[in-house]
Amino acid sequence: MLASNFNNIQNHFLIEELEKLESLDFVSKEQLDTIKKTTVSTKTNSNLLVRFAFFLLGNFVISSALGAVGLFLTMMEGQDAFAFAFLLAGIASFIVAELICKKNFFAYGFDDSFILSITLFLTISVGIYTENVTAILLTFIACNVFCTIRYVHVASAFFAIFGLVGLIGYAIIADHILPSYYLPIVVFLIAVGLYFLQHLLAKSVQNFIYANVFQLVKIMSLLLAYASLNYFVVLEMSELLLDMNMMSTDYLPFSSLFYFATFGIPILYIFVGLKKRDRTFFWMGLLAFAAGYATIRNYYYIVEPEIELMAVGLLLFGIVYFCINKLKNKADGITFKEDKSLNPMAFDVVKAILINANVNVNSPTSEQSPMEFGGGGFSGGGSGGDF
């Protein structure tokens, strides 16, 4: 079941690793170039934008092919025939995905659309045949796990985890295999289990090509572990899914646990991240901390939002300023020095978009109706009538 072009994919990731070393000046540019030229690796789009564009094109191919075949299928009758048609579509996607794999394309974009549609079509087919939610979710998970392993496909792993949570949730809420208030704790245990599973598997160097999959599972399990015990999520989900109409917070079982977890888990994450030098933990900790703050904010209204914005801004600035001054001259361990193997471009893009979206230089004009003052154009953007 392993990926057919195992060696090429491994080479691809090894070269990526080598590029990181090159940016740290351990490996010379010439060495990198010669290795790149002499090694056979996969055809891959490392640019996400390009990959997404190809993904869209692949989807166009699939949908237009379905449309063309659908013309001939209109004479079919009966549910089973439809299920059979989807089964055929799933098998066809599988064959195309295999062909693309053979051509040495990996994470190029259009292979993603075929890999994902294997799962999609087979799940629909099983759904029509059985009309049973558990069977559908099981198929969904099985297909996704297969695709993850066979094609080293990260997105499939993402959906597989969703399917798993859905399966457990359905079993508890609809089939009542456990009292429903245990749901958050069961989900938390699943998240912990997933984390240790990937931790164990990632240790073997044979599984090196699945590094991105493991990374995703790690992020998902950390987020899931936090979300499953976050006070707000638990309360809202109980009202939404379990129809427990809880007006007062006292009726929520284990509520003190959830209160504790809302802030305890983020702090644990940040601590582990700094201690183990683990960026994923650190980031998820920061994210979870922000979520925890929003949760408390949702239940306790302390000051006016604008005062709060200013206070939080000042406080954050103070803390970070303090940290920077502390770390400025440290050369080992946790440091403020630039790590050249990281790519700060991602931050730059986010910053540019935030500035563009948030800083509205034109605010006095656009917030007032042009009718009120006269002189402004009627054209939304609201310039002067200079044209």
Next chain:
Amino acid sequence: MNKVFDLLLSKNFISKEQHQAVAEYQKLQLFSIRNELLFLIYISILLFTTGVGVIIYKNIDTIGHTILLILLALATAVCFYFCYKKSEGFSKGEVKFENPLYDYLVLFTTILLCTFIGYFQYNLNFQDGNYSVATLVSAIAALGMAYYFDNKSALTIGITALGSFIGLSIQVQTLIENDNFDDPRLIFAGLVFGGLLIAWQILSVKYALKTHFSFVILTFALHLLALSCFGGYFQYDLWIIYIAILGAVLYYFYKKSIEFKAMSWYVFILIYGYFGVNFLLYKVLDTLSLDAFFEFISILSPFYFIGSIILFVKLIRDFKKKINVS
């Protein structure tokens, strides 16, 4: 993760000495939180300025305008003073502050300055305000900050403000909603402004003035021009002119993307170009009105899309080759 380096060694990708050097480096357990801290600083500034903005907006009638104005002016002046004191002075090339925090101070000052100008204008000409003047002054101020302190964020603000002065709202939100280009005058304004941006970049290169700003300026120009062309295509009977302009623009940026080795431009050129070709194809089929042909489209379309995939794979491969050669 150390085993990865063993694997690299066993495949002879790195030599034994290099492997040892990497292992030594790993022992340092370096963990840089520089990007994270700088990003948090950035968030804190946005939060604070948003708070200030909300307070001004809410209290515009109760607190005296003059007091607010004076406070704002004072804050701006203090920030500006610190920027000025720490900066290395104006230079045509790239200058950096010793401490990256000052880049953020420049951004903060720019935002305060723009708020001050807008508010000042709003306050003085309450009855017959022509706000485009305030926007223009803001734009000039932001660009001045950008060029003096060498700050790309301020440049972004400046270009956006210049766009607003002409009447364009070149913010990401409005571009996505695409309610910008309903007005024929705005389409024309977009084309002119895009052209001016290109001219601006050419002049910057000619006088060797902050050439590293080129990427930001041209990115604005590319998207503005292409989207204006699409707006024009849907507006008028003059669609053929707009398609021609689109073709010329995309060709120009194709040349530029090779020069700048900019994959992100090239991708958008391909996407815009693909849209353009499809629009053209639709118009041609529509004019020919081959009724019999339309029935075949649903059968032919999968092959059309497969053909496009193969074409794009080839185009991107060629582009990568060209970047690596030049």
